[in-house]
Amino acid sequence: MALSAREPRVAPERLVAELVPPLRFETVRFDTYLPDPKQPSQGAAVKALDAFASGLGEGARAGTGRGGLWPRRARRRQPPEPRGIYLDGGYGVGKTHLLASLWHAAPVPREAKAFGTFVELTNLVGALGFRRTVDTLAGHRLLCIDEFELDDPGDTVLISSLLGQLAARGVALAATSNTLPGRLGEGRFAAADFLREIQGLAAHFRTLRIDGEDYRHRGLPRAPEPRPEEEVIRVAHATPGASLDAFGPLLDHLRRVHPSRYGALLGGVETVCLTGVRPVPDQATALRLVVLADRLYDREIPVLASGVPFDRLFGEEMLNGGYRKKYHRAVSRLTALARDAAAAA
Template sequence: MSPSQPSSSQSSPIAGPPADGAGAAPAALTSRAPHVPADRLVAEMVPPPRFQSARFETYIPDPDQPSQAAAVEVLSGFAAGIGGGTETGGGKRRWFGRSAKKAAAPSGPRGVYLDGGYGVGKTHLLASLWHATPAEPALKAFGTFVELTNLVGALGFQQTVQTLSGHRLLCIDEFELDDPGDTVLVSSLLSRLVEAGVALAATSNTLPGKLGEGRFAAADFLREIQGLSAHFRPLRIDGEDYRHRGLPEAPPPFDDASVSRAAHRTPGASLDDFPSLLDHLSKVHPSRYGAMCDGITAVCLTDVQAVPDQSTALRLVVLADRLYDREVPVVAAGKPFDALFSEDMLKGGYRKKYFRAISRLTALARDAKPLVEG
């Protein structure tokens, strides 16, 4: 399906091309507020570009962490046991509704839950599971927790249940519960899908029974999460962040002039003032951040500063995830990425999200270094 994409011909609010005149004026993310139709949200529930080639065979377990190799073995067996029917009577695919022969309620956990710190390869393993499951793509769904809640918002609860009940497998990446409403919503959705015989797989940085700790309304979280945890077999994956394992440190931030030059000489790059971009994110629903990056080959940011509040920080986390999924390098001037979030934020209930964002933005900054030095 062709994505709905707004015009990106508007100039960046930052000063025009440098004196050497290389390249046309870059795009500006702040000029983009795309509309994303519901059918695109469904069609895009596949592993993102970064993980399209992910397979169990390409996952490289850390030899010092036996839990990583063990996870590959368990997940390979889980994929083989899901099965792969693709049609109902008359040769038509089951896009909506339950199968004609409803699966019996499972006697044990119907899913696997990959628990581990950021950067141990959980998303790679989740995408590998999606690829290894013997069912055609139309009967498998892959998305982040945020994308799943956005789908419910676009389709409505009942239509989402009908749509996903026809699937063999639902993979949920970055399973995080940020408010009681989402907790109840996802708990109800997954319960209905388990009844329909859908296999579940999820990743997170926390065990299912611990997701609500350190967050607001912890009693409400834990009450709902305890019911969810029964659907999953927790699978611990230990290890250090592979994005920094044996690699050089991310380059320090550049100056504004260097970032502007890189933007003007990189076809398809965007150029934005960081505070203006943060303000723009507050006006675009997070479900549209991926579409906002359509066609962008590099994100160039000037005047990077510490984020001012938690709401802004959480929106930035979503943008960082979408950029990382799409392998979009980030060239930045100002504060280094490890100074984006305050000490209080890094000690609070959302700290795992913030550390993940720092890790991913650091990796993207490393990818962007040749754009400035080339």
């Protein structure tokens, strides 16, 4: 099959139903997270998140005046604490593992908690509309947002308004990012012009810093070299559930498919085979590829490729620009998936 031949359609209701941890994080729990003993912040984060999850039990609904995450008496004597928790750290320190563990540990019904990436959240607003999104998510006790990033002023105002209304209606918030909440949008647009919205977002969270190295490369061999094109084609034809695409046409196809449908684009695919991988030509294409890399990683789909190595996908200007953290994350994840494909091949 070819991904570039697919035209997936996704109903808005499915977008809501799929707001759960992806397959890769379906079985993770706090006790399956292995803190690096050299990084005390990792163990401290586990304890803080475990306590946060416990505070989400029956009757603990923030901001409603009926109990809450903090005792009533304490709230009277001191300024109200943020109603969310924010995990800040580099690539591969286990932030998504911990966020998914929080979702699993929260003692509330499955339908009362939601988990999605920042992109999936903005796509949900685009599919449902702002008011319907607020009303839908306001029925939840916990909203977990992975890979929190602000790429443009529109997203800043949109998410600031959305999270403000959800917090006011008692929804507890948890998020991960590589950027401190007060510095979201920095280097991407005129963040100073939207300082009020950014500071408003930061006010919803208290920050937990998680230090450490990228576990995907900790003690592992270097990323495998790209394979010869004829080998990639042979493996694609010999592997059940494999897709086969030339890299250039696939990038063109991604331009015609909304990122909210990239997950559906991969439905039923067990292995992705790519020929002719080359540096991405422009920023818009690169950002679409980042979303595809995230969906591939979520679904644990190996990627076998010919062409240039994945660490040469993005040019120096991109890797040093405002979206550099997205690109580094994509390289890290695609490298992990390339190792999986090399082992399978």
